[in-house]
Amino acid sequence: MTKILVIEDQEDIRSIIKEILTAENFLVMDAENGQAGIKFLQTEIPDLIICDIAMPKVSGYEVVTWARENPTTEAIPFIFLTAKGSQNDIRQAIELGADDYLIKPFTRADLLGAIKARLEKEEIINRQTQKKLKKLDNELYSLMSDDLINPLNYIMSISKKLIDDYELMEREEILTKIKEIYNFSEKIHNKTSH
Structure with missing residues (x-):
């Protein structure tokens, strides 16, 4: 009301x-x-x-x-x-x-007309604000998705290689891949914690 x-x-x-x-x-x-x-x-x-x-x-x-x-x-x-x-x-x-x-x-009509006009204008402003907020939210989600999905895909590919080929890999190569996973995880953590 x-x-x-x-x-x-x-x-x-x-x-x-x-x-x-x-x-x-x-x-x-x-x-x-x-x-x-x-x-x-x-x-x-x-x-x-x-x-x-x-x-x-x-x-x-x-x-x-x-x-x-x-x-x-x-x-x-x-x-x-x-x-x-x-x-x-x-x-x-x-x-x-x-x-x-x-x-x-x-008159009653003057009063109600003024109120109606103000409330309708307020509703238009609210709708426009909601559209802008939704657009910004979508843009932010898109940016976050790109920033998160690409590193996650890379982490998944490194992890998959470790799982599939760990018996064939040298110890130094395994350590290098684990460090890459850690570094990408840290980048994701830093982006999402600010």
């Missing part, structure tokens, strides 16, 4: 948002101001944050700045929901790291 943190100092607006989101099967947590929102983010990690700007104690600008400076919260989609609608307000919010900006009064 998608967890959404609503940070809003006006209780009536916070209740309306909670009601709308709960009806859409979101798990909703709320904080009555920016300070409480930051405290919440120190223990819980939501999937999305909806935050007012003008609040007592800690403003929404301070919340988004704090969230973007912390590794555990820096990528959480962040939507401002505020009465501050000037171009400067919007620009400042985006520059601080907000992903979207809704101006009060808002």
